[in-house]
Amino acid sequence: MELGLIGLGKMGGNMRERIRRAGHTVIGYDRNPDLADVSSLQELVTKLQGPRVVWVMVPAGAPTQATVEELAELLSPGDIVVDGGNSRWTDDEKHAELLAAKGIGFVDCGVSGGVWGLQNGYALMYGGEAADIARVQPIFDALKPEGEFGAVHAGKAGAGHFAKMVHNGIEYAMMQAYAEGWELLEAVDSVTDVREIFRSWKEGTVIRSWLLDLAVDALDKDEHLGKLKGYAADSGEGRWTVEAAIDHAVPLPAITASLFARFASRQDDSPQMKMIAALRNEFGGHAVESK
Numbered sequence: 001m002e003l004g005l006i007g008l009g010k011m012g013g014n015m016r017e018r019i020r021r022a023g024h025t026v027i028g029y030d031r032n033p034d035l036a037d038v039s040s041l042q043e044l045v046t047k048l049q050g051p052r053v054v055w056v057m058v059p060a061g062a063p064t065q066a067t068v069e070e071l072a073e074l075l076s077p078g079d080i081v082v083d084g085g086n087s088r089w090t091d092d093e094k095h096a097e098l099l100a101a102k103g104i105g106f107v108d109c110g111v112s113g114g115v116w117g118l119q120n121g122y123a124l125m126y127g128g129e130a131a132d133i134a135r136v137q138p139i140f141d142a143l144k145p146e147g148e149f150g151a152v153h154a155g156k157a158g159a160g161h162f163a164k165m166v167h168n169g170i171e172y173a174m175m176q177a178y179a180e181g182w183e184l185l186e187a188v189d190s191v192t193d194v195r196e197i198f199r200s201w202k203e204g205t206v207i208r209s210w211l212l213d214l215a216v217d218a219l220d221k222d223e224h225l226g227k228l229k230g231y232a233a234d235s236g237e238g239r240w241t242v243e244a245a246i247d248h249a250v251p252l253p254a255i256t257a258s259l260f261a262r263f264a265s266r267q268d269d270s271p272q273m274k275m276i277a278a279l280r281n282e283f284g285g286h287a288v289e290s291k
Helices: 010-021 041-047 062-074 089-100 114-120 130-143 159-187 194-200 210-221 237-247 253-265 271-284
Strands: 002-006 025-029 053-056 080-083 105-112 123-127 151-155
Touching (some): 002 041, 053 130, 062 080, 114 271, 123 130, 123 159, 159 237, 194 210
């Protein structure tokens, strides 16, 4: 099938390549002309045969809002917009309503996989009407990992990004637990090889995971993480997770503490945050700060 893809950065560019490898046609637009297949959203829409599917992969907030509003004026009834960025679920509900008024479908899709997605596939969590999901399904199938799992129709519009938000909140807490354990091991004189302890946990333990594998990779590059500054940003989804928990009176002590730990990293050179920064760089290519 044909797909219009807006936003060809680290994630979007690799997604375009994976979709093309699956045999689909992708027409991509990016503000960087070196990455784009077309020079404008107008040209992208013109080149797609109707009914169109256009996937938006730009930063959440104002950039996504502006893109959706422009597409609302360019697309035709029966077309579908997919927001695959990290938008807040409440924005999805507004975008679905805006596009529905013009007869345009809307699907929100949380995407996880980082810089490894081209090779391994992307975990997908999507929300929207069943008929719209069915139209986009060939693209979901191209992007998801091989096998039975890795993609889910989470519910109505907004449910996909809500599920991805909770996923990222859990990710915060898991990374924080590894970081705290690493710092404690580093602090004890009788422990002589923290890196190899982490490596030993990769097999047979109940805490083995891909994040643990990435922690070992980071320690192989910099055994004591001495080259990193203990600073880790938060992308917004951790905050949204805590806010949603407050709204629904759901206790999230571990996720909330991990979010606050990131705030603390901006005040001191936290050893724990060196590990958080290293993990984020390993799985997502997120920027790190060197000393």
